[in-house]
Amino acid sequence: MKITKSLIFSLFIINLSACTGNFTTVKVKVVDQDGLAVEGAEVFAGGRLGIDGENIKDLTDKEGVFQTIGRKNLAVVFRVNKEGYYQTKLRTNKNLQNLIIELRKKKKTTAMYAKKLLLPVPKKREAIGFDFEQADWVSPYGKGNIAHIFFYLDGEYTDVQNNNNELQISFASAGDGLVKLNRATTNSEYQFPYLAPQLAYTNSLTLKYHTSSSSQSFTTYDNSALGYIFRINTKLNSEGEVIHANYGKIAGEFLGSSYTGTTKRKNVGFVEFTYYYNPTPNERSLEYDWRQNLFRDLEHEEKVYEP
Template sequence: MKLIKGLVLCLFIIGLSACIGSLTQIKLKVIDQDGQPVKNAEVGMSFMLSQGSNEYDGTTDDKGEATALRFSQFGVIIVVNKEGYYQSKVRTSRGHQKLTMELRKKKKTTAMYAKKLLLPIPKKREVIGFDFEQSDWVSPYGKGNIAHIFFHLSGEYIDYDNNNNELKISFTNAEDGLVKLKKTSTSSEFTFPYQAPLIGYLNTHILEKRLSSNTKTTTTYDSTALGYIFRVNTKLNNEGEVIHANYGKIAGEFFSSTKQNKSQGRENGFVEFTYYYNPTPNDRSLEFDWRQNLFIDLKLNETIREP
């Protein structure tokens, strides 16, 4: 009897071709970054089947809520949008669920130098400066003008199972540095804080990896890192207060390798990272407007569309 009722309901809602899987109800509540309900947000739900999906399109009510009932086999993909907000997206498991999703408001989107970078190291065991605006090493290894950040790579690569490296990251001024962040549970495409902090920057950061076929791998590279916020060009007044600085962020963890690849110009290994540099002094906004990337003519694998 329950099967017959379910089939009738399926036919009524979506038609015979989609009447497979189990009936799944999603009760969704959408809130903003302050925990307040967001009404009139556009909600799309794809209830996944072995072939295709059952779709729901609707909007949240005054309480920020929306409910959908469809047949599904492999969970549900939910996408929430609203003008003036960052998109929020999540994929759920199977079964009835009651979910809350965060739709974060756009506050101060900003033009930045933003780039995904795989950077060959000119020379191992040497401290070398890198210019965020020029996206290049400083002299004598590149055309960079200002050493915003320094890298020092050491270690050896024997083979895939036996290699090690140490990447030391440092800065010019004592008040320059990095603040490391852990990943959060937000479903928003904008995952960083809205603004860079005023304190907490560490001037030196060391990442190590040791891999041997005879011993256990050890590493300080952190796969759970959301990324880093950085501060450079810092100047203080006589009271020790910051009167000038530039801010930005690194998405995810730095990565480095001592593996040689002469055909790609990596005789000494490389460092890889994704960075966003805000060139406006004292502007702590971390909201990148990808339509205003200050780099032009980037390659496809260097382009960033995430805020």
């Protein structure tokens, strides 16, 4: 019996020593958008991180820290949640002993007109007004009432390898325009600024795409961009200061094409983009609450759930 116990103990020590080299401490600190520790955030660490290949879930302590023992050399899928915050997700195998994850607070979510739009263009080489509230062209091409933004499409589409398209975007009022945003460094589901800026709007934008089987292709489209913030209905006082405006955002890039599909259509191309429009005057909040979408009866592919 003594020999058996000694043997078991020895094997346990040998096994533990062998396993130690295969595991490491995983330490994550969760902070908010201001760099302050977030206590009580639920951290899910997936990718079979645990000693027995299980996923691990726990809450951060008062210092915002989640710590566990996990297997080495794994790409871990982290998912972090807390009531009143936007979810953060990322997959990484780097810096697992001292990883910082940002969890952004929900500050002022609001109702907006939000839609994933794919709209036929009725006529090329004409600046046609678009109404954000009606999600349509203005008369005589659609049911829109106010031309919040103008689209001008030019170019020809022969096939995938041979097409030349230009999309011009412009605004009618002084002070209206766009601010382009580069891709954010955060892994939060909410990546836009909380508030629309008050300055730096440009009144026009031209996007070009050219591809040819006989020459070099080029494009000014930026599909890696986060998107745009826009300002419309702008009114200025005598000193050029904004006294009235509406704000919104575009997720990703605009797309304009002369492609009409494989069948004959009553259009000369299309524009495609996802937009959020806040109809409350002078309200600069860009945080969208999908439960309060002001559009009703949208098709499934038109609905927007991302904040």
